[in-house]
Amino acid sequence: MRITDEQLMAYADGELDAAAVVEVEVAIAADPALAEAVARHRALRRQLRDAFAPALDEPVPEHLLARVRAPAAPAAAVVPLRPRRRWALPEWAGLAAALALGVALSQAFLQPGEADLRTVAGGALRADGALAQALDHQLAADNRADARIAIGLSFRDGSGAYCRSFVLRQARPLAGLACRGDDGWHVPVTSEAAAENGELRPAAAALPPAVLLAVETRLAGDTLDADAERRARDAGWR
Structure with missing residues (x-):
């Protein structure tokens, strides 16, 4: 029976x-190549833990803990019922317009991750906004527990382009891989990231298999250490 990449990753992570x-x-x-693949995967996991270690070692910010500890809002007071009347067509139209506006505003303001990625020609994704800024300037050593964007591994792919893994800390944490092109950071893969039990930030060492597989298939040579990452950043990832 053929062993899939996902099975190897789960084996290396102790999840089978x-x-x-x-x-x-x-x-x-029976296949030394499989043993090498498991060793590569475990090495990537260790490097990810090291990359996110500064943020994971920080205490959870007090203002975030306060949100969790805040008591539930009191129940609304009971309002006496009034006789119901029929709504006219203009009122129903106004209600529909208000609902449409509310949906639009919630998408614009309650989903911050949406502004970090945009779709370009052919349906491909490209980093935008705060994510593009983080990929350009943020080092893995700069990760903070209260930062919305965390940077993981940085490396060169087979074509010589720089690639960086990232996590967007939001209501549903999103992980991905971005690779530098002439026109910005292309994002070939994203996947929902797991959240730590009882924590307010995603597990740095638990990037989803799709992202890890993308890293493993593109990685040429070693990942960048802190000094090499800083030099690449200062050179504009060229």
Whole structure:
């Protein structure tokens, strides 16, 4: 039976049940390439933990904890019912317009991650706004626990272009990989990121398999250490 990349990642992360572990280990014993793939994946996990370590070691900011600890709002007072009257067509039209406006405003203001990515020709994604700024200037060592954007690994792909992994900390954390082109940061893959149990920030060392697989397939050589990352940033990722 062929072992998939997803199965290898789950094995390396200790997420398979006993029967699946035996199946993967039998395949690894027969194919040294599978053992090398597991070793690469575990090395990437360690590098991700190191990249996000400054943010993970910081205490959760007090203003975020205050939101969680805040008591629930009191129930609204009961208002006596009034006789119901029929609404005329203009009133229904006004209600529909108000609902449409509310949906538009909620999409604009309650989903901050939407402004970080935009679709270009052919349906491809490109980093925009705060995400593009972070990819241009933020170092992994700059990650903070209360920052909305965290940067992970930086490396060169097979064509020599720089790529960087990232996490957008929002209501539904989003992880992705961005690679530098002449016209900005292209984002070939994004995936919803897991959230830490009881924490207010996504798990840095638990990027989704789709993003990790994209990193592994594009990685040429080693990931950048802190000094190499700073030099690449100062050179404009060229």
